[in-house]
Amino acid sequence: MKSIMTGLIGLVLTLQTAGQVRISGRVTDTKKSPLIGASISIKDSYDGATSDTAGRFQFVTAEKGEHTLIVSFTGYKGWEQKITIGTDALNFTIELKEEFNELKAVVITAGTFEASDKKRAATVLNSIDIATTAGSNADITAALKTLPGAQQVGEKEGLFVRGGAGYETKQFIDGTLVNNPFFSSVPDIASRGRFSPFLFKGTVFTAGGYSALYGQALSSALILESIDLPEQSAANVFVSPLTWGGGYQQLAKNKKSSWGLSYGYTNLGIYFNIVKQTPDYFKIPQFHNGDANFRIKTKRGGMIKYYTTFASGDLGLRRADIDSAVLKDAFSLKNYNWYNNLSWRENLGKGWKMNLGAAFSINKDDIQQQIQNGYNKPVTTNTSYIDGKNFTLNHRQDFAALRAVFEKRIGGGNFIRFGSEYWYSSDRSFYNSYTSRLTDNYNAVFGEADIYITNALAAKLGTRFEYSSILGKANVAPRLSLAYKTGKDAQVSAAYGIFYQKPENTEMIYTTKLGYTKATHYILNYQKTSNNRIFRTELFYKKYDDLIKTYPVTSNSGDGYAQGFEFFWRDKKTIKNFDYWVSYSYLDTKRDYQNFPEKLTPNFAAYHTASLVTKRFVTKIKTGFNLTYSYATGRPYYNFQLSNGKYNIADQGRTRDYHSLGFSVNWVPSVGKKNAKAFWVFFASVNNVLGSNQVYNYNYSYNGLIKQAVNPPAKRFYFVGIFLSLGVDRSEDAINNNL
Amino acid sequence: MKHLLIAFALLSGTIVNAQSEKFTAAMQKQLALLDSAKTTQDFQTVANAFERIGDAEKTQWLPYYYAGLALTRAGWMDKTLDKDANAEKIKALCVKAEAIEKNAEIYTIRNMAATQQMLVDPQSRWMSYGQESGNALQEGLKLDPNNPRLYYLQAMGVFGTPEQFGGGKTKAKPIFEKALELFKAEHPKPLYPHWGQGQTEQMIAQCK
Numbered sequence: 001m002k003s004i005m006t007g008l009i010g011l012v013l014t015l016q017t018a019g020q021v022r023i024s025g026r027v028t029d030t031k032k033s034p035l036i037g038a039s040i041s042i043k044d045s046y047d048g049a050t051s052d053t054a055g056r057f058q059f060v061t062a063e064k065g066e067h068t069l070i071v072s073f074t075g076y077k078g079w080e081q082k083i084t085i086g087t088d089a090l091n092f093t094i095e096l097k098e099e100f101n102e103l104k105a106v107v108i109t110a111g112t113f114e115a116s117d118k119k120r121a122a123t124v125l126n127s128i129d130i131a132t133t134a135g136s137n138a139d140i141t142a143a144l145k146t147l148p149g150a151q152q153v154g155e156k157e158g159l160f161v162r163g164g165a166g167y168e169t170k171q172f173i174d175g176t177l178v179n180n181p182f183f184s185s186v187p188d189i190a191s192r193g194r195f196s197p198f199l200f201k202g203t204v205f206t207a208g209g210y211s212a213l214y215g216q217a218l219s220s221a222l223i224l225e226s227i228d229l230p231e232q233s234a235a236n237v238f239v240s241p242l243t244w245g246g247g248y249q250q251l252a253k254n255k256k257s258s259w260g261l262s263y264g265y266t267n268l269g270i271y272f273n274i275v276k277q278t279p280d281y282f283k284i285p286q287f288h289n290g291d292a293n294f295r296i297k298t299k300r301g302g303m304i305k306y307y308t309t310f311a312s313g314d315l316g317l318r319r320a321d322i323d324s325a326v327l328k329d330a331f332s333l334k335n336y337n338w339y340n341n342l343s344w345r346e347n348l349g350k351g352w353k354m355n356l357g358a359a360f361s362i363n364k365d366d367i368q369q370q371i372q373n374g375y376n377k378p379v380t381t382n383t384s385y386i387d388g389k390n391f392t393l394n395h396r397q398d399f400a401a402l403r404a405v406f407e408k409r410i411g412g413g414n415f416i417r418f419g420s421e422y423w424y425s426s427d428r429s430f431y432n433s434y435t436s437r438l439t440d441n442y443n444a445v446f447g448e449a450d451i452y453i454t455n456a457l458a459a460k461l462g463t464r465f466e467y468s469s470i471l472g473k474a475n476v477a478p479r480l481s482l483a484y485k486t487g488k489d490a491q492v493s494a495a496y497g498i499f500y501q502k503p504e505n506t507e508m509i510y511t512t513k514l515g516y517t518k519a520t521h522y523i524l525n526y527q528k529t530s531n532n533r534i535f536r537t538e539l540f541y542k543k544y545d546d547l548i549k550t551y552p553v554t555s556n557s558g559d560g561y562a563q564g565f566e567f568f569w570r571d572k573k574t575i576k577n578f579d580y581w582v583s584y585s586y587l588d589t590k591r592d593y594q595n596f597p598e599k600l601t602p603n604f605a606a607y608h609t610a611s612l613v614t615k616r617f618v619t620k621i622k623t624g625f626n627l628t629y630s631y632a633t634g635r636p637y638y639n640f641q642l643s644n645g646k647y648n649i650a651d652q653g654r655t656r657d658y659h660s661l662g663f664s665v666n667w668v669p670s671v672g673k674k675n676a677k678a679f680w681v682f683f684a685s686v687n688n689v690l691g692s693n694q695v696y697n698y699n700y701s702y703n704g705l706i707k708q709a710v711n712p713p714a715k716r717f718y719f720v721g722i723f724l725s726l727g728v729d730r731s732e733d734a735i736n737n738n739l
Numbered sequence: 740m741k742h743l744l745i746a747f748a749l750l751s752g753t754i755v756n757a758q759s760e761k762f763t764a765a766m767q768k769q770l771a772l773l774d775s776a777k778t779t780q781d782f783q784t785v786a787n788a789f790e791r792i793g794d795a796e797k798t799q800w801l802p803y804y805y806a807g808l809a810l811t812r813a814g815w816m817d818k819t820l821d822k823d824a825n826a827e828k829i830k831a832l833c834v835k836a837e838a839i840e841k842n843a844e845i846y847t848i849r850n851m852a853a854t855q856q857m858l859v860d861p862q863s864r865w866m867s868y869g870q871e872s873g874n875a876l877q878e879g880l881k882l883d884p885n886n887p888r889l890y891y892l893q894a895m896g897v898f899g900t901p902e903q904f905g906g907g908k909t910k911a912k913p914i915f916e917k918a919l920e921l922f923k924a925e926h927p928k929p930l931y932p933h934w935g936q937g938q939t940e941q942m943i944a945q946c947k
Contacts, residue, residue, distance in 0.1 A: 074827070
């Protein structure tokens with residue numbers, strides 16, 4: 001009996017094995033490298049296997065006849081083949097094609113510091129980073145100066161990028177140009193940017209080689225993307241001895257729309273009483289600032305956003321006149337600015353996207369300078385070069401922009417984008433009795449394509465066609481960039497482009513028979529990123545052509561170059577709760593423009609610039625400590641004197657090296673309190689803690705015999721303030737930024 | 740006729756039984772492999788096998804659930820694993836499972852996948868993935884307010900959050916205890932998820 005049983009079992013087993021077919025093979029990618037962990041299966045059966053470390057697999061199946069063999073692996077396109085299972089073993093060599101993957105794909109980074117997409121580890125600076133960068137006082141431009149490429153220029157606002165002047169950097173909000181991104185300034189004192197970093201969810205700082213979607217900036221484009229709907233409704237209040245204000249944001253119950261209002265008032269009276277300023281302020285700086293917005297989420301997931309801000313400012317200051325021992329220059333400034341931005345982004349379906357934008361702004365400056373005597377009374381000296389400093393200037397700039405960009409996704413990461421923009425600008429000035437008006441109608445048409453040849457190799461090709469009515473000239477600006485992934489987290493990218501910019505209005509006042517100024521960029525970039533660490537280095541060469549010479553006649557006869565290299569390293573990982581970045585820039589630049597007698601390094605260019613930014617959050621006491629150290633070697637200064645119909649260098653030198661140590665503390669007691677109704681932030685900061693003597697430039701007397709250092713109005717700048725947000729649990733934000 | 744009907748009923752019953760026996764046997768085999776899996780490769784192999792069973796069965800959510808569970812285990816264990824790619828795969832399995840049945844167990848998988856993605860860079864991912872994992876817990880508790888694994892995962896989240904931010908051992912302990920209570924009351928059906936009690940007991944010990 002037993003033997004029969006064994007025999008029977010044996011028979012059944014044999015039958016079973018005889019009925020089974022072995023299926024084996026190997027799974028590789030298109031480069032024949034094995035893929036480990038790919039799933040191989042026969043459709044609608046349990047039978048299958050997983051590829052091993054050599055990409056090999058094998059299994060047996062009892063299925064018979066027509067079947068489908070399926071191979072799948074994350075990140076690769078699926079593979080299917082009809083097979084017939086008979087009695088013979090089957091063997092397959094399977095090649096899987098990589099799928100386009102946004103996270104894995106190479107990104108063009110030449111010239112660009114992007115700070116938006118949180119999924120990418122390459123995030124460089126977000127709004128909290130900007131606010132907590134010591135020394136920046138929550139000013140976007142000031143924080144960006146800690147990145148490579150930008151100079152530590154303190155006497156003029158703007159980003160001076162890679163040998164470019166401040167006006168060679170343009171700012172764009174949701175695609176449209178911002179005509180007056182900074183508060184109107186006083187000579188030799190830089191002003192702040194008008195826009196808070198918290199208005200933006202994305203910041204792209206390009207130090208060159210930027211996309212064909214943008215133009216009219218020889219050196220750099222700062223591309224800002226405004227926030228969408230707020231997380232919740234909230235009321236905010238901020239109080240400090242310098243400035244106070246509040247705002248309210250209402251999010252609709254269905255979370256589809258929101259509106260908000262805010263107002264701020266700044267008065268430096270108390271501050272100037274405590275911290276002595278070098279200039280004598282006869283009118284204490286006062287600023288009113290109001291803004292309003294609404295945002296609507298559309299049915300198809302698009303956004304309509306409107307933002308408006310109105311600002312007025314008033315100040316007056318007196319400084320010693322350089323041409324005399326007793327006289328003073330009294331300078332006063334009234335500024336009004338109204339900015340509007342309306343944008344609509346929409347998904348049109350079938351891979352089409354649309355971005356429409358409209359912007360409108362008015363900026364009005366009323367400036368007066370008066371020569372005064374020791375008793376602060378106006379005087380006439382009958383010396384033409386002194387009396388010539390008396391002036392009144394009423395300056396009004398109107399600007400309107402319309403823009404439309406369409407984008408079509410053509411599979412994988414491939415996109416085409418095209419669009420057009422129109423800018424209207426009107427610049428009216430009344431200088432003493434002289435009146436001038438410059439009106440320009442500017443049109444641009446542009447197109448670009450993002451092409452992914454593989455996940456590891458991408459190209460961006462673009463062209464921009466521009467026409468400006470005031471110049472009566474057109475131009476064509478090609479742009480090209482490439483990126484190649486050299487390793488898991490490493491990539492090389494290169495960019496080339498031609499950039500045109502209209503001459504400044506201050507130059508076109510004399511003649512409009514000018515052409516575009518021109519810069520050609522060549523950039524080579526290497527970047528390595530891993531979780532919370534980023535290293536990048538960039539090599540660049542920039543050629544300037546057709547720069548504006550103002551002497552002997554105003555013409556496009558200037559030129560120049562800039563070249564150098566930069567490093568950037570950021571590490572949030574090595575030490576817990578400690579975030580730091582280091583940047584270094586080497587810059588060699590010379591140009592012949594304005595009244596330069598020859599090719600010279602301009603005043604806004606230092607050979608070496610470096611910054612160290614550190615941030616430490618101590619969870620135990622819920623306090624963040626931030627320290628920033630910036631260094632730059634001295635910058636050149638010149639005195640040009642006109643003799644025999646020619647400008648000569650009467651004197652020149654280099655300023656002392658620049659050092660600045662900034663420190664700030666933020667105490668966030670509400671962190672971690674679940675459902676806290678009130679969220680408090682206490683903030684204190686000091687700029688130039690060590691009180692280094694910062695010399696930005698030298699001013700010369702008319703005869704060139706006296707020179708005077710240009711310093712900040714006070715050695716140090718202090719700020720203390722309280723921020724309170726009601727009705728919202730923002731502790732998640734804080735945890736987010738400090739964990 | 741009556742006999743024929745009975746015979747037919749019996750016969751079809753046998754077929755159904757045979758099929759579910761095949762399913763049960765395959766599942767049990769893979770569950771044993773899941774318990775003994777050690778390397779990422781092991782977990783992937785098991786996950787693939789579960790997915791094959793799911794794809795063939797078409798009406799069973801459990802195979803997809805276990806495929807996802809296997810991959811979350813690989814995610815906890817393997818520090819070098821690409822957490823985003825792994826989580827995307829897990830979430831795709833959850834979608835397949837949920838197309839058959841939406842339940843609390845699948846949300847435990849969703850919670851773990853999002854947590855693993857958050858842990859890649861908590862500072863910048865808290866808002867996105869932290870929220871996603873929290874939402875998964877909430878959704879899961881709506882479907883089954885007494886699921887011990889959801890409480891265990893919630894307690895793990897609290898345990899891993901610094902005290903200053905409202906987390907820590909003392910706050911996690913009562914939640915672990917609640918989870919343990921629910922584990923003790925649980926009577927899972929065969930093949931249904933039952934993991935977590937041992938881990939919970941260990942964590943309670945650590946909270947002391």
